[in-house]
Amino acid sequence: MSEGSGQVFLWVVFSLLLVLLLVRLSRRPPRYSLRARDVLKGHSWCSIHSSIKPSFCSICETLINASDGSFCNSCGVSADSPQCITASDLTLPCKVITTRSMKHKHHWIRGNLPLNAQCEVCKEECGTDPQLNDWWCCWCRWCAHDTCVQNVNEICDFGKLRQCIVPPNCIRLKYSRMKQHLYIKEVLKPNISGWSPVIVMGNTKSGSSEADAVLSSFCSVLNPAQVIDLNRCPPEEALEWCHLLPPDVTCRVVVAGGDGTVCWVLTSILKMKFEKDPLVAVLPLGTGNDLSRVLGFGEGQSWDADVVEYLQQLATARPALLDRWRVHFTPARSLNIATREVYMYNYLSVGVDALVTLNFHRARQSPFYICSNRFINKMIYFTFGTKDVLERECKDLDQRLELFMDGRHVPLPNIESLVVLNIACWGAGVRPWTLGAGGSEAPKQSFSDGLMEVFCLASSLHIAQLQVGLGEPIRLGQCSSLKLTRYGYVQLICLPKDEVQADHSPF
Secondary structure (H helix, E strand, O other), X not given: OOHHXXXXXXXXXXXXXXXXXXXXHHHOOOOOOOXXXXXXXXXXEEEOOOOXXXXXXXXXXXXXXXXXXXEEOOOOOEEOOHHHHHHHHHHOOOOOOOOOOOOOEOOEEEOOOOOOOEEOOOOOEOOOOOOOOOEEEOOOOOEEOOOOHHHOOOEOOOHHHOOOOOOHHHEEEEEEOOOOEEEEEEEOOOOOOOOOOEEEEEOOOOOOOOHHHHHHHHHHHOOHHHEEEOOOOOHHHHXXXXXXXXXXXXXXXXXXXXXXXXXHHHHHHHHHOOOXXXXXXXXXXXXXXXXXXXXXXXXXXXXXXXXXXXXXXXXXXXXEEEEEEEEEEEEOHHHOOOOEEEEEOOEEEEXXXXXXXXXXXXXXXXXXXXOOOHHHHHHHHHHHHHHHHHHOOOOOHHHOEEEEEOOEEEOOOOOOEEEEEOOOOEOOOEOHHHOOHHHHOOOOOOOOOOOEEEEEEOOHHHHHHHHOOOOOOEEEEEEOOEEEEEOOOEEEEEEEEEEEEEEEOOO
16 A cells, blocks of 8 residues: 555544544533532622511621511521621621531521521520520521530531532532633532432522522522522533532432423433433422422422421432423424424423413513512413403314324314323313313323323313313323324324433322
């Protein structure tokens, strides 16, 4: 072989290896950098108006006016004015995210003790005087009188929630000069029996708009780095915790939000392609919270949720499998729109209830939508549903749809909506599959059986009847694959994907 031929051969081999490497890298999910707050720059201040007990300023020791006071959601330091906030940032250290110390010591905060506080030394009630006195540790929640605090062991064991907390001496940070941010580089495993850290993600735009207060409560009992606001970073960045933790550690992810936020996080977990997926639990803050209901976490929480009790009960939750369905949308070629693929966990529908949901979503995105809670959201849903009773925009939907269940064509009655159900709840707590006289004879339903239930709705009035339990749906049966065609327009295909792990709570 000549020298020129040898060079060409080497160049071809190198090019092929480079292409193979690029293909492999393209299949690998992207890695994100998990940002951390620099506590040396000051406290994480929040409004104190939601507090249910009087608070005193940690600097000037005066009673704080609830309308203009502030507190640190990490360590509990309080301030009543901008001057006291500045003084607190300069003189009172915040709860640390990381430390090099081998043994973690108590972080004592003076005054503003939790309700019904008891001294760990003398076992007497403390923090009852109307002034800034006595002490409490913002990590383990231990309390002590001014005269007893010196008799407490200086080493902190993180209290009852030690299995959920990532200790500061287990976190290693790095600083990016280019982006001017701190990032978590490494997480070590502590010497804590049964350690299963909890990562909390919250969506402040969920139905009750109370996630800010709930995330603040979690910050006060966990390492603040474990609590992430999804309006500031995507779930993929928050889920980097699962890459940083040791592979033999079971990570739990608590999603504080509505069903939409939970499904967003579940899909992000799929895209991250972990070797060991985290368990997902729900703290329901949305409007309907149907997924939360079937997993046993209840119909909804408020801003004053007891997060300590929640985390203690979470330790007894048992894992459950949840079906994940792959949904293909194939538009007609004339529309020049690309095929889309999404994932379904709760249910999907075509028709009047989907129209009401779309109208509500558009209303919530409006800049004039400034007051949000579950009651107002449900009233908006009711308004759009009542409007459709008169307009009937989805009339004769059956004449525009063609349904195939497990490859078998299924004729449709006169309807205005078709619903594909994966879980037992639908429409904010309604259990349509078992409603009415036909519910007792309907096939058994489960969110992990690889089957989806298909039913129809005759009108908006029919939806209202189901809501109050005075009717039952038009059941079409169960299937493991589904194809829905709108004549000359779009194809919707549901194919089974796999199952995801969630927490099934005994609450």
